[in-house]
Amino acid sequence: MHKLFVHPLPVRVWHWINALGFVVMIATGIQIRYIGLIDLVSFKPAVEVHNAVGFVLIANFFGWFLFYLFSDKIRVYLPELSPAKHFAASFRQLKFYGYGIFKGQPNPHHVSVYHKFNALQSMTYQIVMLLLVPIQCFTGVLLWDVERFQSAITLAGGLRVVDTVHVLVFIFFAGFIFIHPYLASLGHTWSAHFKAMITGYEEVEDE
Amino acid sequence: MSTSRKILVVDDDPVVGKSFDRVLSGKGYAVITAQNGEEALHKLANENYDAVFTDIKMPGMSGIEVAQKIKAAKPWLPVVIVTGYSTDAYRAAAEAAGVSGFLQKPLSPEMIAGSAEKAMHEADATPAPAATMPQLAEAADVTAAGDAQPASRAKNIALFLAAPFIGLVYVMAMPFVAAGMLAWFAAKALAAKVPADVKKFAMLIGGPLLGLGFILALPLVGIGALGYYAVKSARKE
Ligand code: HEM
Numbered sequence: 001m002h003k004l005f006v007h008p009l010p011v012r013v014w015h016w017i018n019a020l021g022f023v024v025m026i027a028t029g030i031q032i033r034y035i036g037l038i039d040l041v042s043f044k045p046a047v048e049v050h051n052a053v054g055f056v057l058i059a060n061f062f063g064w065f066l067f068y069l070f071s072d073k074i075r076v077y078l079p080e081l082s083p084a085k086h087f088a089a090s091f092r093q094l095k096f097y098g099y100g101i102f103k104g105q106p107n108p109h110h111v112s113v114y115h116k117f118n119a120l121q122s123m124t125y126q127i128v129m130l131l132l133v134p135i136q137c138f139t140g141v142l143l144w145d146v147e148r149f150q151s152a153i154t155l156a157g158g159l160r161v162v163d164t165v166h167v168l169v170f171i172f173f174a175g176f177i178f179i180h181p182y183l184a185s186l187g188h189t190w191s192a193h194f195k196a197m198i199t200g201y202e203e204v205e206d207e
Numbered sequence: 208m209s210t211s212r213k214i215l216v217v218d219d220d221p222v223v224g225k226s227f228d229r230v231l232s233g234k235g236y237a238v239i240t241a242q243n244g245e246e247a248l249h250k251l252a253n254e255n256y257d258a259v260f261t262d263i264k265m266p267g268m269s270g271i272e273v274a275q276k277i278k279a280a281k282p283w284l285p286v287v288i289v290t291g292y293s294t295d296a297y298r299a300a301a302e303a304a305g306v307s308g309f310l311q312k313p314l315s316p317e318m319i320a321g322s323a324e325k326a327m328h329e330a331d332a333t334p335a336p337a338a339t340m341p342q343l344a345e346a347a348d349v350t351a352a353g354d355a356q357p358a359s360r361a362k363n364i365a366l367f368l369a370a371p372f373i374g375l376v377y378v379m380a381m382p383f384v385a386a387g388m389l390a391w392f393a394a395k396a397l398a399a400k401v402p403a404d405v406k407k408f409a410m411l412i413g414g415p416l417l418g419l420g421f422i423l424a425l426p427l428v429g430i431g432a433l434g435y436y437a438v439k440s441a442r443k444e
Contacts, residue, residue: 004233005235069367130368
């Protein structure tokens with residue numbers, strides 16, 4: 001075993017603020033969307049907290065985005081351009097999660113500095129961070145002040161469309177927040193990747 | 208920047224460079240290889256490295272000579288001699304040239320990792336004087352390297368921003384690829400049961416038919432796609 005520095009400080013700070021923020025956003029979001037069905041807190045404070053934390057997360061997202069944009073670590077987020085390689089690696093990884101892991105087989109992905117994600121992770125994180133989070137931020141800001149952003153909302157297809165998109169992505173994130181920590185717990189010990197996201201160092205098997 | 212250290216491995220046997228690469232690439236090193244002394248010196252003149260590992264017995268220049276030349280030009284650069292045998296005379300010459308150490312073949316991953324780490328400590332302790340680097344490198348190469356940087360940065364940023372869309376295409380294609388693979392495996396399993404003559408005959412007939420099928424389908428697929436988009440944009444209005 002040796003240690004490999006994979007998560008720079010800005011990424012770790014971003015990640016844990018983001019994780020905490022998402023829990024708050026999902027909780028208050030459920031309260032706002034399903035008022036009457038669930039009444040944990042009243043509507044107004046739920047909206048206020050949802051708005052405030054939302055803006056914190058937008059600022060936080062730009063921290064993450066600018067860090068990767070201006071760091072050579074951007075290579076971690078570059079897509080695999082060969083579909084053959086992408087699908088081969090994806091199916092290998094799926095086979096591991098669905099079968100090999102229960103048989104004690106080794107993880108087919110080997111972490112290295114510019115290749116810290118496996119094929120499924122890198123695809124998922126790319127979509128999440130560069131598409132879904134920005135969509136969620138954008139639709140969120142539109143819904144935050146529908147009068148001010150009237151014209152932008154009309155351009156996007158109307159309030160219904162914007163709201164539906166925001167709720168659909170919300171449902172995705174509500175699922176993500178369970179699946180992602182589960183997958184993150186599948187290191188050589190359950191806590192390995194969590195520790196890595198705190199200390200920055202991933203423990204890697206020697207070859 | 209301790210994560211992307213560059214190591215030059217000089218050996219006429221490519222296996223040596225490969226084993227360095229296998230051990231070190233996962234540890235944040237970039238391993239570059241040279242087959243002989245001339246190539247090594249050329250690479251060193253054009254690019255900065257953090258350490259050099261060189262074999263002694265090579266066609267042309269010997270490893271000792273390589274070490275002497277490197278030490279004369281870049282005294283701060285750690286040079287480690289990798290060798291299958293070492294006589295006292297070799298050792299004395301190498302030490303006089305100021306090499307950092309010897310690695311005795313056969314090499315184990317631990318030896319490679321350990322000595323790379325040692326060399327890095329040494330490199331950190333005696334950093335390269337910033338001003339000498341451009342002097343050593345030829346002016347043309349410096350500008351070439353300077354130009355290459357922004358271009359690859361722009362490309363990286365473009366790929367970074369395109370990544371989620373490529374990801375989406377992959378996600379949407381996934382079920383089709385999976386179904387295709389299933390069909391392929393099923394066809395292969397079935398084909399294994401069919402006698403060879405029948406197979407050959409089937410391919411002879413089936414091959415051109417399949418090609419013809421694709422050609423016929425192409426305009427239909429095109430028209431279909433056109434129609435789809437036409438309907439979609441008409442609906443919007
Ligand atoms: C509930 C809490 C969460 C926990 C416990 C958690 C845990 C982790 C862990 C252990 C890692 C490191 C393993 C790896 O690299 O895959 C990680 C990485 C990551 N997580 Fe989370 N996470 C949480 C919430 C979130 C949320 C809400 C998002 C996004 C919306 C998110 C996005 C990411 C991304 C993009 C990475 C890769 C970061 C990078 O290196 O650039 N996580 N997470």
